[in-house]
Amino acid sequence: MYAQSSQKRNWTFNADELINLRVKSNQDYIASQGTDDMDNKSIQAFFLNPYEESILLRQYELQLREFCKRFEPPMPKYTIGTVIQYFKRFYLYNSTMNYHPKEILATCVYLSCKVEEFNVSIQQFVANVKGDRNKAMDIILSNELLLMQELNFNLTIHNSFRPVEGFLIDIKTRCHMQNPDRLRKGIDEFLEKSFFTDACLIYSPSQIALAAVLHAASKEQENLDSYVTECLFANAGQMLKPLIEAVRKIRSMVKNISEMPDKNVIKALEKKLERCRNQANNPDSDEYKQRQIRELNDEDDDGLLPQQDEDVSMLNASNFD
Secondary structure, three states: OHHHOHHHHHOOOOHHHHHHHHHHHHHHHHHHHOOOOOOHHHHHHHOOOHHHHHHHHHHHHHHHHHHHHOOOOOOOHHHHHHHHHHHHHHOOOOOOOOOOHHHHHHHHHHHHHHHOOOOOOHHHHHOOOOOOHHHHHHHHHHHHHHHHHHOOOOOOOOOOHHHHHHHHHHHHHHOOOOOHHHHHHHHHHHHHHHOOOOHHHHOOHHHHHHHHHHHHHHHOOOOOHHHHHHHHOOOOHHHHHHHHHHHHHHHHHHHOOOOOOOHHHHHHHHHHHHHHOOHHHOOOOHHHHHHHHHHHHOOOHHHOOOOOOOOOOOOOHHHOO
């Protein structure tokens, strides 16, 4: 249940908290990589600022969606929802300059396939990757434990797709709407757009689902206000007003998604990222390769997995290739 989940406990924030976490990740990286002779002007010229990081992350979220859409075999939508949340969670506590999104992106997808029991082998998975597939396999498997650690092994994701089904069943039962299934297209479009907002880090899955249902109903010239107030939350009392406000804010977030910057802006930020990224985490760098060799030769057992909690217990030996 979401109310007792690690998602609610550890991964639900308010808007100011999200801003602060991202600024801190950015500043921590700059503090660790900057030199004493760098003034503010040189720091701004060399490193990405939080806003520039947000632009790049938005671009990679688009790439992530397209990768999942063209994936073969076709990827279930709840798996895509899990992918997006893993990606967003990772970059709350990590800078794009420390871990390049293009490398974390594929690992998020691979881990989500396992957790959501969308069973594909690593060979099947990399068949969907353009370019050097052996290199992609190495990067994915090298980053898998890192990703789980940065997610605090909280791997269970409560998506909005399940409460949507509950709402549709309830509408069919207690509302006089003709053919509620015609809302599905509008619902799916809304939920897909919500992936490009912070809604999943602020609001509960049921609140996002209700916003999607009400949005789809309005597109079909259907009014579900009386259903919400008189049937769905007839006994909500004082809780009704904050719920309605949450739904309103979610719909506003989705409606006001900003346009992507010009491609030239993205290219310039990509070049800047390549200059300031952590070479120790760059698979093409000598520093990274030397570190990998040291780790392979290290016989210390400190790298073993910690005791697993309930969220990671599903990843038993049968899940791994």
